[in-house]
Amino acid sequence: MARKELGPHALEVSRAVARMIDGVPRAVVGCSGGPDSLALALGARWAARRTGTTLIAVVVDHQLQEGSAQVAAEAAETVTERGIEARVVTVDIPGGRDGQSFECGPEAAARTARRAALSQVAGADPVLLGHTLDDQAETVLLGLARGSGTASLAGIRPRAGRFWHPLLGVRRATTRAACREWGVTPWQDPQNADPAFLRSRVRRETMPMLERGLGPGIAEALARTASLLQGDEEILDAITGDWLESQGADTGHLPLQPLAAAPTGLSRRVVKAWLAGAGVDASFAHVESVRGLCRSEGGRGVDLPGARVERRGRQLVLVVAAPTR
Known part of the structure; x- marks a missing residue:
């Protein structure tokens, strides 16, 4: 058959x-x-x-x-x-x-x-x-x-x-x-x-x-935008990872002066990736507040969902709150 x-x-x-x-x-x-x-x-x-x-x-x-x-x-x-x-x-x-x-x-x-x-x-x-x-x-x-x-x-x-x-x-x-x-x-x-x-x-x-x-083709155009940006994201993620590694950043510490000197777009991605590496889901406003700590008028600390970032000497220090039972 x-x-x-x-x-x-x-x-x-x-x-x-x-x-x-x-x-x-x-x-x-x-x-x-x-x-x-x-x-x-x-x-x-x-x-x-x-x-x-x-x-x-x-x-x-x-x-x-x-x-x-x-x-x-x-x-x-x-x-x-x-x-x-x-x-x-x-x-x-x-x-x-x-x-x-x-x-x-x-x-x-x-x-x-x-x-x-x-x-x-x-x-x-x-x-x-x-x-x-x-x-x-x-x-x-x-x-x-x-x-x-x-x-x-x-x-x-x-x-x-x-x-x-x-x-x-x-x-x-x-x-x-x-x-x-x-x-x-x-x-x-x-x-x-x-x-x-x-x-x-x-x-x-x-x-x-x-x-x-x-006109027709809107769905295809939007999907094509996603595909193009996925390629860009791969490159930008690699650049961000290289920056964090080269500056000796770890889960709890981020060097202040190199972050302040980085271009705006890179510093935003660095802060976002640094926080995400510790399991902190930060909004755009959170990221900008953390970046603000690079300036003397930016304050001494920023409260985030389940964590806090503090400016201590030449570093930003991330303190993750203990999970509640």
Whole structure:
């Protein structure tokens, strides 16, 4: 019996996955049951047959919506029927459906819990996620709106540690068409149409408005911006690392005079990287306050989330607060 040929959209998805997992012995696929992740899982199965990769699909049930257990079970059943081993992992998120206890918003809390669950199953193996070119464009646009720097505008990296994104060059319309070609019905997350979520508004209102006003190709242009900035980020990160090493900086100490003499752009990156190396997530305002310590009128110290930077002689000293129990 002849093997059924893939449709053009399913083939595009599958080839994108194959390029990324070639030579990878085992990979985990994050699958919510939505069109992007479902297309990713089915494309990964096609690719794995050619690359010899062992796959396991993981469906994370966040328990944030009514009926989430059923949605997760159906997603797992869909990929299992297509020959992919699937597992449902249920996570508990502080705040639950009421969202009252979220410290960083429900989207961020769910993302953190989801990635922790996927990482636990994957171990040392990569985790494939279904972010598309459209997700990349939205990420860049949100970064622009927030006044972010190049690190944020570089968007989603194809390989961000263990999390890999094979579909960053594939449009969302393609993953939906691929699901139709495969004969599967993806789950439609109601939150994607909920205007309470900023990304949902960008997806449904802002991007179409830009397409109408500026013409087609906006998503591709924004995604191309991310790709260009990713290359720049690699160079700038290397320069920053070389500076820190050459000046003898360590986790708790940063030389004051060389920092004061560095160009503004470099000094900002140095402070940001120095703080990040100690696990301190500093905002632009925090970084500028720390840089202000280079001036005599800048004060003697700056309080940061979970830490404090003090000016002591010719050095900046970072004191990280002990974790509370």
